[in-house]
Every structure is written in C-alpha cells, then in structure tokens.
Amino acid sequence: MxxxxxxxxxxxxxxxxxxxxxxxxxxxxxSFELECPDECDCHYFRINWVTDCSESNLTEIPYDELSMSVYILDLNGNNITTLKAFPGDIKMRRLQIANNRLTRVDREAFKGLEYLIDVDLSGNNISYVDPEAFLDSRGLLNVELQDNPISVVDGPFLISTTLQYLDISSCNLSEINPQFFDNLTSLTTVDLSNNPLKTLDGSVFDVLTSLETLKLNDCKLTTISESVFSTSINLKNLELAGNQLSNTNWPELLGKMIRLEYLNLRKSGITSLSEDTFSNCTNLVTLILADNELRDLDVAAILGSSVDHLELLDLSNCKIQGPISGEAFANASRLKSLYLSGNPLFAPDLQEALEPLPKLERLFLSNCGLRNLPDNFNVFDNLQELDISHNPLVNVFTKLLAPLEKLEYLNMGYSNLSYIGPDSFSKMTSMKRLVLSGNDLLSLEAGLFGNLTQLTTLELELCGLKRPLNANVFFKNLTYMDLREIRLGGNPLVIPDSGPVFPKQLSQVTILDLSNCNITSLNADAFKNTENLTELNLAGNRIKSEYDSLSFLERLHQLEKINLSNNNLTTIDPQVFVNNPKLHSLNLIGNPFVCDCKIAEMWDWANMIKGNLDVLIGAKSAERDIVVKGNKKKKHLYCHYNETQLRNMSLPINKTVPGRRPFMKPRELSFANRTWAKYVRESGCEPVVKILRPVAxxxxxxxxxxxxxxxxxxxxxxxxxxxxxxxxxxxxxxxxxxxxxxxxxxxxx
Incomplete structure (x- = not known):
C-alpha cells in the first residue's frame, strides 16, 4: 500500500x-501553433508571425507549408522564377521577395490578398507588371519594384486607390507616358531615380495632386518641361541630383512650388543661376547646390531676399573661384547650417563673409585648402559644430579656436597634425565630441584633454597610436563623468599581458571601439578600470578560441553589446557570458566556426536563457531586415563541417530532438557551410539548457x-x-x- x-x-x-x-x-x-516551412525560420516580431525563408536556395514558394496567419513572409535572396496564387485564406500583410529571378507580376499571383499592405519585388528580372496585379489589395500602401528591367509601360502602370509609396527607381524606364499615374492618385512619395528618362513632358505628374516627395536623381535628364510641376502645389521635397540640367529655366520650373521646403540639385550640371531662380520658393528651408561647377556664383544675388526661411545651405565642392563677398549671406541671416567644404577658400575672405551669420550653429570647411583659419570665431556665439578636417593646417590653429567656448563638436581629422599643444582645448569646456582621427599623432601631450570635463565622445582612429590612452592626458585623480564613448579603431595597439588597458579616469566609459587594432588577446584584467562598459567593439582583430581568451568578459557585468565579428573564433561556449546578465546583442558573424554542438548550446542560450534569438546577430531576421524600404541583404551566422564530419554524415538527416522543430521531409547533407539555424535543426544536438530538458x-x-x-x-x-x-x-x-x-x-x- x-x-x-x-x-x-x-x-x-x-x-x-x-x-x-x-x-x-x-x-x-x-511557436507551436503556427506552421513553418522546412527551409524557413519562423518567429514572432512584436505580436506578428514572421516566416523568414530568405537566402534558402528556394526555387519555388512553399505555399502548402505556410501558416494562414503569416504576417510577414520574407523570401528575399532565393532563386524563385514564378509566382502562383497564394492560399485563399492567408492573412499576409507584407510580402518580401526581393533579389530573386521573377520575370512577371501577374494578377493571378496576388489574387485574394486582401490584407496586403507592403510588397517588395525589387532586384528581380521583372519586365512586365499587370496593372491589375494588386486590385484585390484594398489597403495597399507601399510597393517596391526598384532594380527591375521594366523599361516600357504603355498606359496606366498600376491600379490602386490607396497606394502612397511607389519606388520604381533603376527600372530602365526611358519614358513616363501621360497615363502612367492615372490610377495612383493617392501617391505621396514617388522614386523614379536612376531611370534613363532624359526628358520629362508637361503633364506627366498632373494627376498627382497629393504628391509631397518626388525623387528624380540620376535620370540623365537634360530637358524638363517648364510646366511639369504646374499642379504639384503640395510638393515639399524635390530631388533632381545627378542630372544634366544646365539649360533649365529654373525660375519658371520652380515658380509654382510655393510650399517647397527641400530642394536637392546636387551634381546636376548647373554652371550658372539667375538672380530670380528661387524668388517664388519663399518657404525653402534646405537648399543643396553641392557638386556643381558654379565658379562665378554670386551667392548674394542668388539667395536674394526671398529665402529668408533658409536654414541649411550646401555649396560644397562647387569650385567657387572668386572670393566670397562680405554680402554673400547677408539675406540669409537665419542660416544655421552652412556647408562650404571642397571650395578653395582663404581665411580673410571667409572672415568677412561669415560675419552676418551670428545664428550659425554648424559650419563645415573640410578640404578647403586652408592653411590658416579666420580669426573672428568670437562672433559665433551659437556655433556648436565645426568641421575643419582634411585641411593642411599643420599646427597653426590653436589660438584661433580658443574663443569657441560653446563649441560642442570639433572635427580636425586628417589635417596633417603631428603635434597638438597641451593648451589647444583648454577653453573649450563645452566640448562634447572631439575628432582627431587620421592624424599621425603617435603620442598625446600631457594634460591635452584635461579641461574637457563635459566630453562625451573622443575619436582617435587611425592615429598610429601604439599605446591606449595614457593617464597623463587627463587630469590626475579626476573621473570624467560624461566621457562615455572612445573610438580607437585602426591603431596598432600593443595590449599589455597583464593589468588594465585604460586609466581610472575613464571609469565611466560605456562605449569602446577597439576594432581592427591587431589584437590577438586581452588579459583577464584588461578592463579593470572600465568595468561600466555597455558596448564593446572588437571586430576585425585576431582573437582565437583558446583557453581563457574571453576571460576579460568576467568583469563586464554591465555589458549589453559586444562585437566579435571577423575574428578567428572556431568555437564558443555560452558559459563565457555567465557574468554578463544584461547582454542582449552578440555579433559573431564572419568567424570560422566549426559545426559542433557548442553552436547548438549558443542557440539555446540565446533562445531560452536570454529569451530572444535576436541576441545572436544573424541568427534570424532583425527588425532592420523586415521594415519597408529596408536592407535587402542581411548577414547570417555560419559554421562549416570539416571533412571528417562530411564523411560521417552522408546519410539522410532527419533527427527529432526535444525542443526542436522536426523536418517534414528527409534531408541530405550536401555542402559544408551551414547557417546556424539549419545546423541546429539537422545536427541532432540535444538541448543542454536545463529548461529545455524538463524530462531529463x-x-x-x-x-x-x-x-x-x-x-x-x-x-x-x-x-x-x-x-x-x-x-x-x-x-x-x-x-x-x-x-x-x-x-x-x-x-x-
């Protein structure tokens, strides 16, 4: 009993x-309740079911294996050549099928997709699009068709009363016929960039009365009808960069655009502009004229008195030969950002021209051949950002910059500096970001950063530094409470075999970049004085999978992100992160990992212990991979089988392991490189995380x-x-x- x-x-x-x-x-x-095809990775994104079949060597869509509740279907980067009709009850909102081998978009393929909001068909071989293809998708908002050889369209392009965003850039379109947009009257954004249009006729955009943003960059345009924007009264953003518009009647073309706020004419072959070019653009806030040969530009005459709302003016690389007159910016006194980089300038002329701009907040003078700087920086009470990089300044600037006590950002990178005096920044007590990268400094003077008590970011990349920051460049016994980010990438650093790498003054640093520094190892106490690190970048070094090679992690209890990509790691154990409870981003991409059960342990650690596979960068689709107009190419985590493994695993692999989704069909191992996602499923490695083995x-x-x-x-x-x-x-x-x-x-x- x-x-x-x-x-x-x-x-x-x-x-x-x-x-x-x-x-x-x-x-x-x-995710037990929803179906997932064998070749795909399925997971939730917020509350929505994502089926990620990207880069899976698919030649057709696994229609029969899809969940009817799939919200996002990612088929990017496969070899799919045709589309058939999707199941009738599917609730799909977003379809991504970029970079495949599709040649047509037929109505039959999208029939019944009533819930479809976004569709991405970019980067295929599509030459024909049925105008009625999305007729059933009554809530369609975004269509991406860029990078397809569509070339010729007769009559209306698409029929959709709801479509707001259309990207047909790089589609080899040589003509936009007058009926092209007839059934797309709700469009607010159109991108036609990089099509060989050459000319634009007068009525092509007439029906697009809701249009707010139009991009026509790099279209080989030489002729634009003066009336082409006559009905575009709501247009706020216009981009015409990269064309040949030297003979354009700008006053007439821009005459009706009274609401225009942003105009980009960068590299458009413009050699001259009349005084009334922008006379009707009274709401213009941003004007970009960069990369045009405006050698004889009279800045004062062009700006006139109508651009009194102008806040950003970009005249970079315009080859302006004559001296910039003292009246150049007199009518643009509201300017906050001025870009003059790439023009041959002289300090005396610049001094006179800048005097009427007391509200200037950002000034960019990179690559201007300046050997000296204006000595009237004291008038810029509001100047917060100054870029004087890529000028042969050598060591002549110290006292000239001294008045800039409110300066928060200073870029002196690549300025042939070999020596920076110890008093250079003594009065810049408001400095938050200092860039000295690209100067062959070799060493830094004692007390150089002493007074920069509000400094948040210090960039010293590619400076030839062999030693990390010495204690003597800061004030002794002072902790720099605001200094949170240090970038030392690209320096041939010599890391000590024992003891801390950085001084105690940097104890509050949270972001540290030591990428491409030729580091082979870091001792256990390397970050003893910088234990508050939350982000650590060690990418592009030579760290190997040796005993205690990652022991330095034991001190970093606040670590949230670490980048170990492109090192020489062949295996890694999740146990090394046991002292990093806040870690939520681990980048291991580009390491020569060998396929073994440690890969599965890392997978289970991310999935169950950390509770989110996103911890492992490249394990599955991240948010940036599935947003509209997002990145089409994403990097995966890979491992490879060695020759012995391949010989021993020649039989079909279809193991079922607790906690893993089994394959629906037998599989054979045919090639050595595997994504981690596929390896974990086919390996048969049992979960070792306790919560994954309740029975055991x-x-x-x-x-x-x-x-x-x-x-x-x-x-x-x-x-x-x-x-x-x-x-x-x-x-x-x-x-x-x-x-x-x-x-x-x-x-x-």
Missing part, C-alpha cells in the same frame, strides 16, 4: 510538470530505486512547472493580442 501511494505521488508530480510542458514544447518551443531534469531529480522523493525535489519541480505555465500563458497572450492596422501602426511597421 505504501508503494502504491508513493507511485501515485510520483505520478501526480510528473503529471503536474509534463502537462504544461506538452503545451509549451509541442511545436518548436514558443526530472529523471535526474527522481531516484526511483530508493523509493524517496525529497522536499527539495518537489519545490524545484513545482518551480519548473510554474515557470513553464507562465511561459505558455505569455505565448497564448501574444498570439491572441489584437493587431490593429491603423495608419500610424502601418507607418511604424
């Missing part, structure tokens, strides 16, 4: 644990031979069961949470 009661006790406890486990681990851990854990806890269950075992079992139930409830709550498709939500997505 006693044995029967004991067995009943065991059975009840096991049932208490295993019932919720059955729910939680029924299908791939957290309980089996270890229960000693059925001695006929006794300890109280500790019962407490641990109840804790495990409670945790599992909580996880399950969270999954159900996330699955059932409403997803409102408001306009604001769509834009956020």
């Amino acid at each position: 006693k044995n029967i009661c004991l067995n009943m006790e065991r059975f009840s406890l096991l049932a208490f644990i295993f019932i919720p486990i059955t729910f939680t681990y029924g299908f791939n851990g957290e 854990l309980v089996a270890e806890l229960f000693d059925f031979n001695d006929g006794h269950i300890s109280s500790g075992t019962i407490v641990l079992a109840i804790t495990l069961a409670t945790t599992t139930i909580v996880m399950t409830l969270r999954l159900f709550r996330r699955r059932d949470a409403p997803a409102e498709d408001t306009e604001n939500n769509r834009k956020l997505r």
